[in-house]
Amino acid sequence: MIFARAERRALRAAGGIALGFVLAFVGVATVVLLSHADGAGAPLLDAYTWRVARFTLLQATLSTVLSILLAIPVARALARQRAFPGRVWLLRLSAVPLGLPALVAALGIVEIWGRQGVVNDLLRLAGLASPVSVYGLTGILIAHVFFNMPLAARLMLAALDRIPAEYWLTAANLGMGGGATFRLIEWPVIRRVIPGIAGLVFMLCAASFTIVLTLGGGPAATTIEVAIYQALRFDFDPPRAVLLAFLQIAVTASLLSLGTLLGRPPEEGMTAGRAIRRFDGRRRRPADALVLVLFTLFTAAPLAATVASGLAADFGRLALDPLLHRALVTSLAISFSSASLSLAIALPIVLVPPLAGAADSGTATRLMARALPAMGSLILLVPPVVVATGWFLVLRPFGETGRFAPAVITVINAMMALPFVVRVLEPAYRTHLARTARLALSLGVTGRHRLRWIDLPALRKPFLTAFAFAMALSLGDLGAVAIFGAEGFVTLPWLLFSRMASYRTADAAGIALVLGVLCLLLTLPSTAADRRRQGPADA
Known part of the structure; x- marks a missing residue:
């Protein structure tokens, strides 16, 4: 008691x-x-509803795949380069998107990736006439990766930091190269946490509202939640809004159930608790530095653009x-x-x-x-x-x-x-x-x-x-x-x-x-x- x-x-x-x-x-x-669902049965199979559902799942899948694939090298670089200058501030930078309103980030992304943004200016200088369009699927993917790739990298880094220090000492004594280290030590740990991370990212992207509303660019890029908003505020069609609401509940319920089935508890290795020393970091320093610099530019550029534009107001x-x-x-x-x-x-x-x-x-x-x-x-x-x-x-x-x-x-x-x-x-x-x-x-x-x-x-x-x-x-x-x-x-x-x-x-x-x-x-x-x-x- x-x-x-x-x-x-x-x-x-x-x-x-x-x-x-x-x-x-x-x-x-x-x-x-x-x-209100009585009048919502008729349009259940109409082309618009299925198009919205397909785009919701498509953009969420692509966003999740890109976030996971890009987070793996970032997490590995942060785990290897424990003495990298400014590593603490990189970790803090990766937490900034979590607390940043989606609308603010969208404005910064437009400043960097928009038609008159920095990226398109560089492409024009390089002689490429076709600029990157920040509206539509491309802009949605950029924004979702901006928000979710740092989150995935932090979660993977936490898993890599739980690897016992004895593993790295043994790898150094055996002379294991980068490929063997990744295959035998890092990948088994990352593989166990990927389903949970992917489920979380997919859920966040499937339920995305502000990003799609701001960067969707039109009816062709509409998710279920944005379609609910349009049905109520523009079309004033409550039956369609109800149908879409239940479709959204079905999607989220399926994702939660799948996440429960795929979730696996982390496996902990025996350790004496000594400090972690990565002996493979020195020979990978140039490549890791490049990865971390690119990560910093991708994450910090929209923030800097938002600050610069705001100060000019x-x-x-x-x-x-x-x-x-x-x-x-x-x-x-x-x-x-x-x-x-x-x-x-x-x-x-x-x-x-x-x-x-x-x-x-x-x-x-x-x-x-x-x-x-x-x-x-x-x-x-x-x-x-x-x-x-x-x-x-x-x-x-x-x-x-x-x-x-x-x-x-x-x-x-x-x-x-x-x-x-x-x-x-x-x-x-x-x-x-x-x-x-x-x-x-x-x-x-x-x-x-x-x-x-x-x-x-x-x-x-x-x-x-x-x-x-x-x-x-x-x-x-x-x-x-x-x-x-x-x-x-x-x-x-x-x-x-x-x-x-x-x-x-x-x-x-x-x-x-x-x-x-x-x-x-x-x-x-x-x-x-x-x-x-x-x-x-x-x-």
């Missing part, structure tokens, strides 16, 4: 409230979608724009509220499952302990755009849906951040519980005294990290806002998208810089530990 009786009652009540709230919010949207005029003021206040209010709500829902998901291990835990407690973790991933099964579609249909009979936009968007953004918040809090809480729970109970430190003197000091950092990351996700979200967008209700991403659509690129660049800086300030503290962890390895 690790909780007092009163604590267990409070945790069960909190778990029941959180479970009921999430199930009700997602369930109402799903039931309404089902009620007329900030004096933007600072006096009342619409920008309203968008900033609205975005900060919604992101703060959604992060608070996400943390409030995540706490019972993290705190209740340990109750199931008590000898006197009842059946209801054990069922709740199993249901809450699954509820934390419910938004992966029913994507935010699908939930927003359901609530749009719920609120449509009550008049202008824009009146309800702040509340609905706040809850949807909180649900969107929930899996990430739980992922941050759960390991930290389990470790804290194992170290302090029994001692605190034996000393009679329970309730608010335990929360104040034991729990909060130890868990302050993961709480703040989870809260900041949830705020950043909400601050950069465009999906729910696009569904509920209304006159008088504007957020920073929606204002940025509107300025881009009206070709006011200078204003868009300035707004993108403001939005990007806000999000990065929120997410960079979560990567601050990289320097401390990697410091000894770089020596």
Whole structure:
């Protein structure tokens, strides 16, 4: 027993409230979608629906393959060159796209790869008349690789860093070359993590909304989520939106099931725990340096272009724009509220499952302990755009849906951040519980005294990290806002998208810089530990 009786009652009540709230919010949207499905059966097999589904799967497959193939040499180079100058900053750079709003990144990609961008200028200097088009499938692939290749490289690098140091010592003693080292040591490790990484990347690309909406370039490059938005906001065709919503749920459910089947736990080798030394890094230094330089250019160029374009904007005029003021206040209010709500829902998901291990835990407690973790991933099964579609249909009979936009968007953004918040809090809480729970109970430190003197000091950092990351996700979200967008209700991403659509690129660049800086300030503290962890390895 690790909780007092009163604590267990409070945790069960909190778990029941959180479970009921999430199930009700997602369930109402799903039931309404089902009620509108009667008129959605006829167009099920029409050419448009199948074209959208095929393009969704095509772009997600190509994006995943490119991200994985390009991440392998980057991860191997980072693993080999542990003393590479600036390696810590390369790791931080690879984390930047994770916290960058997709709309901001899209603007930077247009600056680099667009018709008047740097890449096409270089191609024209080389005598190539056909420029690269950043709109359509090409632009979508570039943007998805920009976001997902660094993520895949970081996950592969973590797997390579778990290889025992004795393996590298043995490889050096045997005189193994680069090909043998890759085939016998690195590839078996990478091969085990590729299915999980590929499933994650594919899921992110299949559910991509902002990138496709911005860089799709027309009906020929439309994914399911963008088609849902178009069916509601342009065609006002709820039956088609419902059909596409269920098609999106079917796709995500299939991906989650496939990921569960393909997931394999990592195999750990025996080790004495000595520091890792890669003896094969010296002879591969020129090739690895080239790989890392290209990786830096590909990742940093859109960021630098966004900063340069933003600094060239007329900030004096933007600072006096009342619409920008309203968008900033609205975005900060919604992101703060959604992060608070996400943390409030995540706490019972993290705190209740340990109750199931008590000898006197009842059946209801054990069922709740199993249901809450699954509820934390419910938004992966029913994507935010699908939930927003359901609530749009719920609120449509009550008049202008824009009146309800702040509340609905706040809850949807909180649900969107929930899996990430739980992922941050759960390991930290389990470790804290194992170290302090029994001692605190034996000393009679329970309730608010335990929360104040034991729990909060130890868990302050993961709480703040989870809260900041949830705020950043909400601050950069465009999906729910696009569904509920209304006159008088504007957020920073929606204002940025509107300025881009009206070709006011200078204003868009300035707004993108403001939005990007806000999000990065929120997410960079979560990567601050990289320097401390990697410091000894770089020596």
